[in-house]
Amino acid sequence: MLKKPKHFLSITDLSINEIWKILTLAKKLKSSPLSKYNKLLSNRTMVMIFEKPSLRTRLSFEIGMTQLGGHAIYLAPGDIKMGERESVADVAKVTSRMANIIMARVFEHSTIEELAANSSVPVINGLSNLEHPCQILADLMTIWEVKKKLEGLKIAYVGDCENNVTHSFALASKVLGFEFAAAGPRGYWMKSGILKKSGAIQGVYSEDTVRGANVVITDTWISMGDEKEKKERVTKLSSYQVNKKLMDIAKKDAIFMHCLPAYRGYEVTSEVIDGSQSVVFQEAENRLHSQKALILFLLDKLI
Ligand code: CP
Ligand code: NVA
Numbered sequence: 311m312l313k314k315p316k317h318f319l320s321i322t323d324l325s326i327n328e329i330w331k332i333l334t335l336a337k338k339l340k341s342s343p344l345s346k347y348n349k350l351l352s353n354r355t356m357v358m359i360f361e362k363p364s365l366r367t368r369l370s371f372e373i374g375m376t377q378l379g380g381h382a383i384y385l386a387p388g389d390i391k392m393g394e395r396e397s398v399a400d401v402a403k404v405t406s407r408m409a410n411i412i413m414a415r416v417f418e419h420s421t422i423e424e425l426a427a428n429s430s431v432p433v434i435n436g437l438s439n440l441e442h443p444c445q446i447l448a449d450l451m452t453i454w455e456v457k458k459k460l461e462g463l464k465i466a467y468v469g470d471c472e473n474n475v476t477h478s479f480a481l482a483s484k485v486l487g488f489e490f491a492a493a494g495p496r497g498y499w500m501k502s503g504i505l506k507k508s509g510a511i512q513g514v515y516s517e518d519t520v521r522g523a524n525v526v527i528t529d530t531w532i533s534m535g536d537e538k539e540k541k542e543r544v545t546k547l548s549s550y551q552v553n554k555k556l557m558d559i560a561k562k563d564a565i566f567m568h569c570l571p572a573y574r575g576y577e578v579t580s581e582v583i584d585g586s587q588s589v590v591f592q593e594a595e596n597r598l599h600s601q602k603a604l605i606l607f608l609l610d611k612l613i
Contacts, residue, residue, distance in 0.1 A: 315429065315430060315431050315432045315433070315608075316432050316607075316608050317426040317429075317432055317433045317434070317608075318432070318433070318434045318435060318443060318444075318604060318608060319419075319422050319423060319426055319433065319434075319435045319438075319441070319443070320435070320441050320443055320478070320481065321441065321443040321446050321447075321478045321481050321482045321485070322481050322485065323443075324485070325485070326485050326486060328607065329447075329450065329482075329485065329486065331607065331612065332447065332600065332603045332604055332607050333447070333450060333451050333454060333600065333603070335603035335606065335607070335612060335613065336447075336451050336596070336599040336600040336602070336603040337451070337455075337599070338613075339599050339602050339603060340596075340599040344377055347377070347378060347379075347613070348377060348378065348379045349379045350378045350379055350606065350611055350613070351375065351378040351379045351380030351410075351605070351606075351609070351611070352379040352380065353380070354375075354378075354379075354380040354381070354410040354411070354609070355375075355380060355381050355382070355383060355408070355409045355410055355411075356371060356375050356380065356381070356382040356383070356409060356410070356411045356412070356413060356605070357382075357383050357385065357405050357408075357409040357411075357412050357413075358371055358372070358382055358383065358384050358385060358412075358413045358414070358415075358436070359385045359390065359392060359401070359405075359412065359413070359414040359415070359416075359425075360384070360385060360386055360387050360414070360415045360436075361387050361392065361414075361415060361416045361417055361421075362387060362415050362416075362417070362437070362534045362535070363387070363534065364415060364436070364437075365570075365571070366569075366570060366594055366597050367413075367415060367436045367437065367444065367597070368384060369597075369598075370444075370597035370598040370601050371413050371436070371601055371605075372384060373598060374598055374601050374602040374605060375605070377598075377602065378602060378605070378606070380410075383409070392421070393421070398421055398424040398425055398428070399424060399427075399428040400428075401425070402424070402425045402426075402427075402428035402429040402433070403428050403429075405429070406428075406429040406430040406431040407430070409431060410431055410609065411431055411432050411433075411434070411605060411608060411609060412425065412429055412431060412432070412433045412434070413433075413434040413436045414433065414434070414435070414436055415436040415437045415438075416435075416437075416438050416439075417438070417439055417535055418438065418439060419435075419438040419439055419440035419441065421438070422435045422438050432608040432609065434601075434604065434605075434608070437474055438474065439474060439533075439535060440474060440477055440501070440504075441474050441477050441478045441481075442474040442475050442477075442478050442569065443478045444597065444600070444601055444604070445474075445475055445478065445569045445597070446475070446478040446479055446482050447600040447601070447604060448593060448594075448596040448597040448599075448600045448601075449479070449527075449567060449569070449593060449596075450482065450486070450600075451596045451599065451600045452567065452589055452592055452593045452596050453465070453524075453525055453565075453567075455592070455596075456565055456589060456592075457524060457525075457565075460486045460487070460488050461486065461487040461488060462487070462488065462489075463488045463489070463524040463525065464488070464489045464491065464522055464523045464524050464525075465479065465483065465488055465489065465490050465491070465523065465524065465525040465527065466491050466492070466493070466519045466520045466523035466525065466526050466527070466560065467479060467490070467491070467492040467493070467519075467526075467527045467528065467529075468492070468493050468494070468516045468519060468520065468526065468527075468528050468550050468552055468556065469494055469498075469528040469529060469531060469547060469550045469552070469577050470494060470498050470529065470530070470531050470532075470533070470543070470547060470550075470577075471492040471493075471494035471498055471499050471500045471512060472494075472498050472499060472500060472501060473500075473529055473533060474533070475527075475529045475569050476492055476500055476529070477500060477501065477504045479510075479527070480492070480500055480504055480505065480508035480510035481504060481507065481508050483508060483509070483510055484507070484508045484509050484510075489511070490508070490510040490511070491510065491511040491512075491513065491519045491523075492510065492511065492512050492513070492519065493512075493513050493514060493515055493516045493518070493519035493520070493550065494512075494514070494547070494550055495514060495546050495547065495549075495550065496514065497546070498543075498546065498547065499512050500512050516549075516550055516556055517556070517559055520556055520557075520559045520560045521559050521560070522560070522561060523560040523561060523564055524560075524561055524563075524564055524565070525564060525565050525566075525567060526552060526556070526557060526560050526564055526565070526566050526567070527566075527567045527568065528550075528552045528568055528577045528578055529568065529569055529577065530571065530572070530573055530576070530577055531543045531544060531547040531550075531573070531576055531577050532544075532573075544576065547576075547577070550577070551576065551577060551578065551579065552566065552577065552578045552579070552582055553578075553579045553581070553582060554579065554581050554582060554585075557582055557587060564587060565587055565588070565589045566578075566582055566583065566585070566587045566588045566589070566590070567588075567589060567590060567593055568583060568588075568590045568593075569593070570590055570593075570594055572590070
């Protein structure tokens with residue numbers, strides 16, 4: 311019987327040991343000359359299906375495959391009209407007969423699950439409405455680089471909490487043993503199932519949430535797909551901006567993180583995101599290293 315492929319749809323698809331294996335390999339890849347690992351994936355192809363725009367996810371996967379000696383094919387939103395021109399299941403069946411690995415950025419989380427259920431090769435969630443697990447791998451790597459540990463840290467998230475980044479972070483906290491607390495207005499809280507499963511803390515007061523935090527995180531108030539609610543969201547979330555006053559409540563050496571793209575003047579001020587506590591570009595670069603490690607893990611090519 312054919313071996314079932316490993317998929318990465320949720321951060322909970324990885325055990326604590328697997329996360330540390332991937333982060334350790336990511337660190338090794340980051341510090342090694344590119345020429346050392348540039349043949350590991352020769353003749354291997356990743357197909358990248360995008361239902362939404364992207365800068366970091368596309369770049370990091372495509373460049374990552376190139377650096378490992380493989381190739382990536384970009385299917386832009388509208389190219390294959392998945393679910394419209396043909397079913398999600400048929401897309402997965404056809405693609406997995408040719409490609410070695412699939413990455414997809416989708417609206418509905420059920421779409422990525424359907425792709426995985428019908429694929430004979432690993433499927434990676436490059437963002438769904440529910441989770442953004444690749445982002446969290448890069449974030450964990452960044453926090454580990456700066457703080458030298460993950461366990462025992464307090465990570466505070468402020469803003470729109472019913473959000474893919476927040477959900478994946480909350481779930482990661484349970485696996486890795488750090489505290490995750492989120493603050494946002496009622497109606498913009500983490501999904502109750504995720505909140506329960508993760509043991510994270512959800513509240514309305516930014517100050518209480520951020521007090522004593524080692525890491526302060528936010529994300530856009532208007533995620534892809536929420537554009538029609540812009541006016542309402544800006545009104546309801548306006549008191550949840552990460553600004554200097556809020557950062558000053560966190561630990562003195564707290565870092566600021568944001569998955570990007572950022573909307574300065576909304577969820578974060580320029581002063582904070584462009585200031586000395588911000589690690590957002592290190593975080594963005596780590597998408598590349600952590601995902602190269604993830605691909606090698608999923609393809610059973612751990613070195
Ligand atoms: N952080 C992130 O996923 O960025 P993109 O939407 O540009 O891929
Ligand atoms: N929460 C954001 C993340 C963008 C990388 C969104 O879904 O649009």
